[in-house]
Amino acid sequence: MNNSIFELTDVSFSYLNKFPALCAINAHVKPGEKIAIIGANGCGKSTLLHLLDGLIFPDKGSLKVFGRELTEDAFDDEKFSREFRKKVGLVFQNPDIQLFCPTVKEDIVFGPLQLGIDFKDIEKRLEELINVLGIKDLLQRSPHQLSLGEKRKVALASTLIMDPEVLLLDEPTAGLDPLTTRHIIDLLLSAHAKGKTIITSTHDLHIVEEISDTVFVFSHEKKIVKSGSSAEILKDDQLLRDHNLIHVHSHHHKGAVHVHSHQHLDHHH
Amino acid sequence: MFKKNNFIEHSIQGVLSFLKDSIFSEEVALKKGLLQSLDPRIKVLTFLVLLLQVLWLKDVRILMVFYGFCLALSCLSGVRLWFFLKRTWIFIPLFSLFVAIPAIFSFFTPGDAYATFHVGGIKFVITSQGLAVALLFVGRVLTCVSFAVLLSLTTRHFELLKVLRIFKVPQIFVMTLGMCYRYIYLFVEIIEHTYLAIKSRVGVSVHTQKGQRIVAWNIANLWTRSYQLNEDIYRAMLSRGFTGEPFVLNEFKIKTKDWLWVSWVVMVTFLFIFLNAHIKI
Known part of the structure; x- marks a missing residue:
């Protein structure tokens, strides 16, 4: 029996039929997997997540979700549409896009309200989430009054409250301070421990090992050039350098000039 | 630069x-005050009733009582008086004073001469009736603007939008x-x-x-x-x-305090209707 959540076969996508964003992508995602998508800016990571969330659809190739072909027409089936939205949640790269309601509370409960979840259940989930994320004091505030870290937490809460089986995250730690980054990673790990499938796009290499078992590396040609275990990928300096994920760095150390690859993974002493 | x-x-x-x-x-909408504690739907509806009364009033004295009532409400809601006066008076010349000025002259409102002066050989007569009409007009605009500003100051904007649903x-x-x-x-x-x-x-x-x-x-x-x-x-x-078709959170709840406020506004309304009908200008 095929138990894949996502099956992508030669998937290609271009914006306005002119600007290629993904070229011949092949990938399989199984339940409970932790996957990181890494690559330089503009290599198609966000586009792939939008495809997986059924927001855009392939120009070529096949994308199957839970064994069903994911096409625009599939969303005409109300039951499928509702089930899909319940099962797959996306945290957008720009929290200002995701937080469109006048208050934080309304933003967080927007998803479950659309999905017809009972209000008592919504309140229960909300209570749990705001305690875990420490955002109780923000509920009545407007999203524009929040800091970037707070916005990211609220955006995450607005997806987590839907309790999706698959969590897609587009650069969840970009621009955050180390403590907030840690907090978000812990949340993702705890969601994974509960059996969620986590797919994270990032170019923050120091979080890759923790948030993924499998890594897809994207090239400038909008293709997956390599996939493998996080340990294997992170060891491959040449691959990471070729795709703008690390750079050669020189500095003075103990009276000598050191030149080495720098990937913000660890620091030698 | x-x-x-x-x-x-x-x-x-x-x-x-x-x-x-x-x-x-x-800042003001988040303070703890009388108007901030009311249900926004009740607040909007009662303010509409108050505004309609202002429009129907024919006596400047009653109008001024209404204006005083509005100022008292602003104080009870933690709005600094000077700030409130600045916010409201800024609109008055714009919306009424310039329009009302011509009405005080005999060209537009004939009647008993109150004052007379000449400019460039032309005789200008300010009439008592003209002054009364202008005062009533400015008074109405002032009170209406004050109530409207008070409502918007003491209610969060997204709540005002939600009230549109009623x-x-x-x-x-x-x-x-x-x-x-x-x-x-x-x-x-x-x-x-x-x-x-x-x-x-x-x-x-x-x-x-x-x-x-x-x-x-x-x-x-x-x-x-x-x-x-x-x-x-x-x-x-x-x-x-x-x-x-969006489904949104609706958390408005009408409390005892809201009903007390409604009763108060109803009483005030009847009182002013009575006074308006029985006081002769």
């Missing part, structure tokens, strides 16, 4: 600070307005940052023509950004299950 007295700089900064202060500052305004319309409110702030920030970015690069002074070109380019850029944002937000809504 732009020149110190640069017209574009002054305009941009003036508009942005006005928007931030008047639209996005909810007038059967479709949910999608109310939601779109709420989103406009949310994103205007984002655009204000974008304009501010773009302006600072330009300021840091263009040098000491900008020729007016070049300045105009920069502003025009920014307007176009903002339009493109808003178009892109519109598409992205729609996707974000779809992603969370939106199918065209």
Whole structure:
């Protein structure tokens, strides 16, 4: 029996039929997997997540979700549409896009309200989430009054409250301070421990090992050039350098000039 | 940097600070006061009743009592009196004084002469009737504006939008307005940052023509950004299950305090209707 959540076969996508964003992508995602998508800016990571969330659809190739072909027409089936939205949640790269309601509370409960979840259940989930994320004091505030870290937490809460089986995250730690980054990673790990499938796009290499078992590396040609275990990928300096994920760095150390690859993974002493 | 007295700089900064202060500052609405504690639906409905009464009043004295009542309400709601007077009086010359001035002269309102003067050989007569009409008009505008400003100061803007639902305004319309409110702030920030970015690069002074070109380019850029944002937000809504008919949180609750306020407004209404009918001008 095929138990894949996502099956992508030669998937290609271009914006306005002119600007290629993904070229011949092949990938399989199984339940409970932790996957990181890494690559330089503009290599198609966000586009792939939008495809997986059924927001855009392939120009070529096949994308199957839970064994069903994911096409625009599939969303005409109300039951499928509702089930899909319940099962797959996306945290957008720009929290200002995701937080469109006048208050934080309304933003967080927007998803479950659309999905017809009972209000008592919504309140229960909300209570749990705001305690875990420490955002109780923000509920009545407007999203524009929040800091970037707070916005990211609220955006995450607005997806987590839907309790999706698959969590897609587009650069969840970009621009955050180390403590907030840690907090978000812990949340993702705890969601994974509960059996969620986590797919994270990032170019923050120091979080890759923790948030993924499998890594897809994207090239400038909008293709997956390599996939493998996080340990294997992170060891491959040449691959990471070729795709703008690390750079050669020189500095003075103990009276000598050191030149080495720098990937913000660890620091030698 | 732009020149110190640069017209574009002054305009941009003036508009942005006005928007931030008047639209996005909810300092008063978040205070604990009488009007802030009321259910927004009740508050809007009762304020409408009060405004209608103001429009029907024919006696300036009763009108002034109403105005005093409005000032008392503002004090009870933690609004500083001087701030409130500044906010309301700024509109009065604009909306009424200039319109009312001609009415005091005998050309428009004939009647008993109150004062007479000559300008350039033309005789101007201010009539008692004209003065009364102008006073009543200015009084009505002043009181109406004061009530309207008090309502908007003591209610969070998104709550005011939600109240539109009681007038059967479709949910999608109310939601779109709420989103406009949310994103205007984002655009204000974008304009501010773009302006600072330009300021840091263009040098000491900008020729007016070049300045105009920069502003025009920014307007176009903002339009493109808003178009892109519109598409992205729609996707974000779809992603969370939106199918065209939005379901939103409705947390308004009518409490005992609201009913007490309603009873009070009803009593005041009857009292003023009675006085309005029995007091002779």
